Each structure stands twice: as C-alpha cells, then as structure tokens.
Amino acid sequence: MELNHSGEGLVVRAPAKLNLFLDVGKLREDGYHPIDSIFQAVSFYDELEFIPIPGDDIELVEDGIAAGKKNIVYQAAEILRREVGGVFPSGVRIILRKSIPCGAGLGGGSSDAAATLIGLRKLFGLEVASQRLLGLGAQLGSDVPFFFSGGTARCRGRGEIVTPLDDIFEPPGIFHYVLVCPAIEVPTRDVYEAFDQLVSNEYMTLTTSAGVDSILRSSIVEALANDELLFNRLETVACGLFAELAEIQGLLAAEGFRGFLMSGSGSTFFGLCDNADDAVSMRDSLKGVVPDGTRVLTAINVPNWSAILES
Numbered sequence: 385m386e387l388n389h390s391g392e393g394l395v396v397r398a399p400a401k402l403n404l405f406l407d408v409g410k411l412r413e414d415g416y417h418p419i420d421s422i423f424q425a426v427s428f429y430d431e432l433e434f435i436p437i438p439g440d441d442i443e444l445v446e447d448g449i450a451a452g453k454k455n456i457v458y459q460a461a462e463i464l465r466r467e468v469g470g471v472f473p474s475g476v477r478i479i480l481r482k483s484i485p486c487g488a489g490l491g492g493g494s495s496d497a498a499a500t501l502i503g504l505r506k507l508f509g510l511e512v513a514s515q516r517l518l519g520l521g522a523q524l525g526s527d528v529p530f531f532f533s534g535g536t537a538r539c540r541g542r543g544e545i546v547t548p549l550d551d552i553f554e555p556p557g558i559f560h561y562v563l564v565c566p567a568i569e570v571p572t573r574d575v576y577e578a579f580d581q582l583v584s585n586e587y588m589t590l591t592t593s594a595g596v597d598s599i600l601r602s603s604i605v606e607a608l609a610n611d612e613l614l615f616n617r618l619e620t621v622a623c624g625l626f627a628e629l630a631e632i633q634g635l636l637a638a639e640g641f642r643g644f645l646m647s648g649s650g651s652t653f654f655g656l657c658d659n660a661d662d663a664v665s666m667r668d669s670l671k672g673v674v675p676d677g678t679r680v681l682t683a684i685n686v687p688n689w690s691a692i693l694e695s
Contacts, residue, residue, distance in 0.1 A: 395432070396434070398495040402490070407617050417542070425531075428563060439475040448482030467520060501517050529546050536548070553685070560659055562670065565680075579617075611642060614656070616648075623646075632678070639655060
C-alpha cells in the first residue's frame with residue numbers, strides 16, 4: 385500500500401493479494417469456515433483519492449464499479465465516522481478507480497476497505513489507535529486485517545488472525561507471477577456452499593499432508609517455488625461450477641509454469657515464473673488463447689507496509 389499527498393488530499397494505492405496456499409475446514413457454528421492460508425500482496429492496484437470538501441457528506445465517486453452505498457469503501461468510511469462520534473472535520477470526496485476485478489479471489493474490496501480506514505485517519509488526523517482500526521477492519525470483512533500490513537502473512541481463523549511471514553524472503557527475493565483474470569465474477573458464497581455439500585468434508589480438518597506446518601519456516605519459499613506447497617482446497621470445487629475456470633486451469637497446465645493455482649474462491653488463476661522475462665513471455669503466450677474478455681498481466685510481490693499503519 386502506498387500513500388501520497390495530492391494538494392489538500394491523499395492518494396492511496398491498494399494492492400491485490402494472492403493465496404499461495406489455502407486450506408479450508410468445515411463450516412463452524414458461527415457461519416464461517418476456518419482457513420489456513422498464505423496471503424501475498426502483489427503489484428496489481430486499485431487507487432483511492434480522498435479530498436476534503438465543505439459540509440459533512442461522504443461522497444463516493446466510482447470508476448470501474450457501480451455499487452454506491454453498498455460499496456465496502458463507503459461502508460468503511462461510515463464505520464470510521466461513527467467511531468469518531470458521527471462527524472469528520474469536514475466532508476470528504478472519495479474517488480475509487482477500480483482495476484482489481486470483483487469476485488476474482490484477489491481481495492480487492494478488502495484492500496480498498498483497509499485503504500479507506502488508513503487514508504481517512506491520515507487525512508483528518510483522527511485519534512483512532514491502530515489496534516482499534518484493525519478491529520473496525522475485521523468487522524468489515526475477514527480479509528481486511530491482512531491489508532493493514534500486507535507483505536507475506538499466514539492467515540488463520542476466518543482470515544483475521546494474521547502472522548507476518550516477511551522474513552521467509554530474507555535475503556530478499558521476488559516471485560514473478562502471471563495473473564489470469566476471466567471476465568466472470570465467482571460468488572464466494574456459491575463456492576463455499578458447493579464445498580459444504582461434499583461428503584468428503586463431513587469430518588474435514590485443517591491438517592493436510594502438505595500443509596504449512598509440515599514444512600520448516602525457512603523452507604516455505606523453496607516449497608512454493610518447487611510447487612510442493614501451492615494448494616487450494618476450493619479449486620476443484622470452483623472449476624466444477626464454472627467451465628471457464630476449468631478451461632483456464634487447463635491452459636496454465638500446458639504453459640510450463642513452475643506451478644500454478646487459483647487464488648481464493650476464484651476466479652483468478654496465477655502462474656509462478658523464474659524471472660521477469662519468463663513472466664512476460666508466458667503472459668503474451670496466454671493472451672492469444674484465453675477466453676474473450678480475460679485479462680492477463682504480470683505482477684511481483686509487494687513488501688510489508690505496516691509502518692504506514694503506525695505513522
């Protein structure tokens with residue numbers, strides 16, 4: 385995440401995430417599924433601009449989406465305003481320039497929500513402690529807490545228990561990805577409902593033979609790069625629901641990536657490459673064969689930005 389001043393306002397770049405590993409347990413009594421996942425922030429961004437305006441309104445201008453007051457950005461601004469007594473020092477115009485597709489397993493909405501909470505606190509100098517901001521984020525969505533620090537993290541519970549893993553890339557290393565984003569939204573609810581109907585999940589636990597705990601922390605990067613840890617419990621389910629995902633899965637399998645995987649509950653797939661040149665070459669190759677409307681792009685890891693939260 386990046387914050388930059390622009391006149392009297394503030395511009396925030398909110399990155400997407402990939403799930404490099406995702407295991408899912410059976411439905412809990414509280415209506416959530418427990419997960420065990422490695423989240424990785426990557427260089428694919430939405431942009432939000434926050435501009436003070438006269439009055440006390442929250443004015444949301446959307447580019448690339450049309451959700452209005454149902455937009456999680458508006459909801460984040462509202463929850464923060466209530467937290468500080470129901471009024472900001474002035475009104476605010478929030479311009480959301482949406483690039484990360486919705487229903488893509490990339491956490492774009494969650495990233496936008498965290499960016500809104502951080503951006504508005506910074507813009508208005510609000511006296512809201514960082515831990516309280518994290519709590520507000522968790523109320524908005526399970527993935528939101530990750531986006532207050534980003535980088536690389538293991539996320540458990542329903543996603544809100546975030547353990548940084550940035551040290552696994554010491555000495556610094558860069559993963560190169562090719563992201564394939566089909567022109568469909570995959571409703572998370574539909575994928576999880578299909579997952580719940582699998583008889584094999586009746587006694588499901590989060591312990592897998594190739595889980596994170598089966599690998600030394602110092603070996604996680606090597607295991608990911610060698611396709612020993614890349615895993616998504618929901619991939620087969622989602623591909624069974626959406627023929628477009630099964631098609632893309634087959635295209636990536638034929639391309640020769642070091643490994644490939646679906647992110648979250650879909651619809652985005654990503655392939656892991658050795659270097660930037662390979663990523664560009666495979667991106668260009670895929671552009672000629674993917675279904676119409678599919679976006680294909682390259683990305684790299686974005687490092688931890690927790691210092692922004694404390695600034």
